[in-house]
Amino acid sequence: MKIGVLGTGMVGQGLADKLISLGHSVKMGARQAxxxxxxxxVARHNDHAFSGTFSEAAAFGELLIVATTGTTALQxxxxxxxxxxxxxxxxxxSNPLDFxxxxxxxxxxxxxxxxxxxxxxxxxxxxxVKTLNTTNVAMMVNPQQLTxxxxxxxxxxxxxxxxxxxxxxxxxxxENPIDLGxxxxxxxxxxxLPLWLRLWTVQGSPIFNFKIVR
Amino acid sequence: MKIGVLGTGMVGQGLADKLISLGHSVKMGARQAxxxxxxxxVARHNDHAFSGTFSEAAAFGELLIVATTGTTALQxxxxxxxxxxxxxxxxxxSNPLDFxxxxxxxxxxxxxxxxxxxxxxxxxxxxxVKTLNTTNVAMMVNPQQLTxxxxxxxxxxxxxxxxxxxxxxxxxxxENPIDLGxxxxxxxxxxxLPLWLRLWTVQGSPIFNFKIVR
Numbered sequence: 001m002k003i004g005v006l007g008t009g010m011v012g013q014g015l016a017d018k019l020i021s022l023g024h025s026v027k028m029g030a031r032q033a034x035x036x037x038x039x040x041x042v043a044r045h046n047d048h049a050f051s052g053t054f055s056e057a058a059a060f061g062e063l064l065i066v067a068t069t070g071t072t073a074l075q076x077x078x079x080x081x082x083x084x085x086x087x088x089x090x091x092x093x094s095n096p097l098d099f100x101x102x103x104x105x106x107x108x109x110x111x112x113x114x115x116x117x118x119x120x121x122x123x124x125x126x127x128x129v130k131t132l133n134t135t136n137v138a139m140m141v142n143p144q145q146l147t148x149x150x151x152x153x154x155x156x157x158x159x160x161x162x163x164x165x166x167x168x169x170x171x172x173x174x175e176n177p178i179d180l181g182x183x184x185x186x187x188x189x190x191x192x193l194p195l196w197l198r199l200w201t202v203q204g205s206p207i208f209n210f211k212i213v214r
Numbered sequence: 215m216k217i218g219v220l221g222t223g224m225v226g227q228g229l230a231d232k233l234i235s236l237g238h239s240v241k242m243g244a245r246q247a248x249x250x251x252x253x254x255x256v257a258r259h260n261d262h263a264f265s266g267t268f269s270e271a272a273a274f275g276e277l278l279i280v281a282t283t284g285t286t287a288l289q290x291x292x293x294x295x296x297x298x299x300x301x302x303x304x305x306x307x308s309n310p311l312d313f314x315x316x317x318x319x320x321x322x323x324x325x326x327x328x329x330x331x332x333x334x335x336x337x338x339x340x341x342x343v344k345t346l347n348t349t350n351v352a353m354m355v356n357p358q359q360l361t362x363x364x365x366x367x368x369x370x371x372x373x374x375x376x377x378x379x380x381x382x383x384x385x386x387x388x389e390n391p392i393d394l395g396x397x398x399x400x401x402x403x404x405x406x407l408p409l410w411l412r413l414w415t416v417q418g419s420p421i422f423n424f425k426i427v428r
Contacts, residue, residue: 106325106326107325110324110325110405111320111321111324111325111408112320146427146428147427147428148427150427153409178413178416179416180409180412180413180416181412181415181416185412187408188408188409188411188412189409191324191405191406191408191409192405192406192409194325194401194402194405195367195394195402195403195405195406197402198394198395198399198402199392199394199426201395202392202393202394202395203426203428205428207428208426208427208428209426209427210424210425210426210427211424211425211426211427212413212417212422212423212424212425213360213361213362213364213422213423213424213425214360214361214417214419214421214422
């Protein structure tokens with residue numbers, strides 16, 4: 001599959017590397033086409049790895065992933081361009097974290113709205129699916145490193161888009177992704193971040209995850 | 215131990231019954247001393263069960279539990295009276311849920327503040343400890359009914375108070391309560407409620423809990 005990864009930070013790199021390892025073709029998008037991390041990504045892979053602007057990566061991908069900070073996700077989708085988003089599944093893994101006053105961060109949006117809903121409202125031509133935002137990137141792409149299978153959540157308005165994302169998540173090693181419902185349920189997982197960050201502090205490692213036990 | 219349970223709903227009843235079963239003496243407090251649920255609580259137990267006003271229950275307890283709705287928790291502590299709260303551990307299990315616009319509820323306070331912090335600011339003479347708010351009452355008092363041990367969180371400014379609460383939680387069957395830090399970490403667990411409520415909807419049962427897997 002041809003996938004556009006929008007963002008070149010640790011999350012974008014980790015996801016792009018994983019997708020290449022699964023046999024997908026990936027174009028990593030950045031503000032500038034000569035972004036250092038994107039160039040390094042292309043250099044460390046075979047001929048299935050590409051780089052370009054946000055717009056070029058969005059045009060390339062049959063499926064897109066927003067892997068930027070929460071503060072820039074909306075700008076990045078705007079830069080991708082409506083024509084390049086139209087009808088496509090757009091996975092949003094970002095979190096609306098505001099670190100401007102230090103640690104722990106607060107949320108830029110919460111409770112009655114979410115970043116994922118903001119993205120969906122701004123880009124009704126795209127099928128936004130929120131997922132993977134409740135773990136760090138090392139966990140996202142290798143969930144089976146823990147002692148037990150754990151849970152990951154999916155939110156979105158388009159049922160077919162969620163099924164496609166769930167299939168992709170399973171290929172990453174997530175055994176049974178939980179469909180929480182429409183895109184407004186992204187509030188629930190974005191509001192999980194403060195607890196996740198506190199547990200990271202308490203435990204001293206980001207390599208953990210939530211399991212729903214019945 | 216003499217414990218005052220403030221609140222006569224399902225949560226208050228479930229906690230009070232559990233405390234009696236563990237050998238504690240419990241006075242259940244209500245707005246009116248002749249509250250039907252509190253009277254029934256006294257009737258179904260031995261001579262260790264009592265009822266009274268919020269103020270009388272708070273005066274009785276060496277340790278207190280706020281087990282009301284989030285919308286009334288502050289009023290209940292005010293009614294309990296500062297003299298009756300002074301120096302005592304006050305466990306807050308309530309959640310700031312606003313059901314005025316239906317299901318799912320939103321949070322009355324979140325992100326940059328929490329109900330527990332509001333209670334602590336209003337009553338600096340008490341040692342507020344937030345815990346048990348991330349499960350339903352059947353889970354609170356019987357955590358070992360699940361297929362695996364799961365996690366419960368504790369937040370509070372007073373280290374000795376948290377140790378006392380952790381000991382009480384262990385007597386309920388919680389194997390290893392996680393101390394998240396000061397009372398501001400109650401934001402994290404109060405913001406977990408939207409996800410908990412959505413999982414209840416998706417799974418069709420409130421009998422589940424979060425386990426942190428490493």
